[in-house]
Amino acid sequence: VPVSNESAKSARRAYRSAVTGMDRKLGRLMKELKYLGLENNTAIVLMGDHGWSLGEHGMWHKMTNFEETTRVPLVVSAPWLYTSNSPRRSSAIVELVDVLPTIADLAGLTLPDSETFDGKVFVSVLSGETQKSRTEALSCYPRRVKNMSEMWKGNDVIHTDRTLFTHMGYTIR
Numbered sequence: 001v002p003v004s005n006e007s008a009k010s011a012r013r014a015y016r017s018a019v020t021g022m023d024r025k026l027g028r029l030m031k032e033l034k035y036l037g038l039e040n041n042t043a044i045v046l047m048g049d050h051g052w053s054l055g056e057h058g059m060w061h062k063m064t065n066f067e068e069t070t071r072v073p074l075v076v077s078a079p080w081l082y083t084s085n086s087p088r089r090s091s092a093i094v095e096l097v098d099v100l101p102t103i104a105d106l107a108g109l110t111l112p113d114s115e116t117f118d119g120k121v122f123v124s125v126l127s128g129e130t131q132k133s134r135t136e137a138l139s140c141y142p143r144r145v146k147n148m149s150e151m152w153k154g155n156d157v158i159h160t161d162r163t164l165f166t167h168m169g170y171t172i173r
Helices: 005-035 094-108 123-127
Strands: 045-048 075-078 136-142 167-172
Touching: 005 045, 075 094, 094 123, 123 136
Parallel strands: none
Antiparallel strands: 045 075, 136 167
């Protein structure tokens, strides 16, 4: 559904405002860690959910498998790992399921053997020891098509029983 230029500007402004607000809160957290003397032995993991389309591909929501909505922000700080070889930015592929085992590893914890964890630890990427931890990342998003002649209309799945899903979209990077 097309939106007016004014609505588009307003939506983009609101999105950027939310990002700015989070950035300020993170700054306050970092300042407090420094004040408490904890900045060198505290791991910080900042991640977000999938992105929101702000008009890309004519879409104004977050329920697609396009690149813009499957990529997420992920920032990890573990100061004790950093050396001159440590990347400040990486193009390594990781998935959000990798965050839990990575945090456990950073904290020196062992995950229970009685449970299954799909994630892979990416501490070696953070330390600069390796350049990648995965070769691919999978994303999927379901649809519920009610009318095959208008497949794009009213096909969202929010708060919908999974048995009513009619299609599943997959992407792999």
